[in-house]
Amino acid sequence: MARAKIALIGAGMIGGTLAHIAAREELGDVILFDIAEGTPQGKALDIAEASAVFGKDVALKGANDYADIAGADVCIVTAGVPRKPGMSRDDLLGINLKVMKAVGEGIKAHAPNAFVICITNPLDAMVWALQQFSGLPKEKVIGMAGVLDSARFAYFLAEKTGVSVEDIHAWTLGGHGDDMVPMVRHSTVGGLPLPDAVKAGFLTQEELDAIVERTRKGGGEIVALLKTGSAFYAPAESAIAMATSYLKDKKRVLPCATFLNGEYGLSGLYVGVPVVIGAAGAEKIVEFETNDAEKAMFAKSVESVQGLMEACKAIDPSLV
Ligand SMILES: NC(=O)c1ccc[n+]([C@@H]2O[C@H](COP(=O)([O-])OP(=O)(O)OC[C@H]3O[C@@H](n4cnc5c(N)ncnc54)[C@H](O)[C@@H]3O)[C@@H](O)[C@H]2O)c1
């Protein structure tokens, strides 16, 4: 069977890390695309040379022409700009929306059968715009954020409780902003929902509250430390988990920005929800039972996403 073709649109910090992981995992041949000349070629060559050390058979190529992504099975989009300290993700909207238009047109022309994973921020509005600009089916265009946010939640819980990260299952819902919703009742430590884990003495309520708050602001914490850009290792791992589930038809349930069509009482927007990812793309949304407090937090987060969609429409009236 032919190897999968993975096109990485954007060869910056996340794009380069994605290429490295995809090659090491032998997930498929990799095209690194960027408007910057030399960057994708240099990173592709560097990783290709590394493949002789880690011993995996993959082809890597850098490109500045969309024709090179032709026939891609998966496109992972990181093209655009990241935030710097003092900025919010929403400040990136104007510049990254223009980038999404160019990327969407490139994918439409050259890789219309791909499964597309958008990472560019502000995520929920960018993936919504990218789907429209590309014209690809909604189930084939999805956004990466929830896997990252829930990984942060899980890591902080593991660190505090001393339980292996493998035995913590954490979930976040909503938009990829500071009002995202870490799902305390649905997340577990060793199988115990977090309120029961508190009762069992794994952590205190105050510690849990602090972890929820730290999760919400997890992106900003890294931006403040790095000063020159934002997180890239955990975001790349998160997108690789999504791409792997699609390519191997694993049907993992992962929290992703997914187009809603009545689920959670909403339609016509992308927002983070658990979804089965398999060979058909976003195959089935999982609807968590939510109480009034969770519903209110989710509604607030959705409102923020809708505000960003309105801002996009004001810039580009072709968006509906
Ligand atoms: N969804 C998430 O959870 C998440 C996590 C981390 C970062 N991000 C976002 O991902 C994006 C990329 O982050 P990064 O750290 O890789 O940034 P980066 O600056 O290192 O890389 C971005 C790359 O995009 C390229 N680019 C710009 N315009 C382009 C265009 N029109 N076509 C093709 N390439 C273009 C740049 O040349 C650069 O190489 C940012 O918007 C960041 O905010 C999202």
Ligand SMILES: O=C(O)C[C@H](O)C(=O)O
């Ligand atoms: O916070 C950012 O700007 C990048 C990304 O969205 C993240 O959560 O790490």
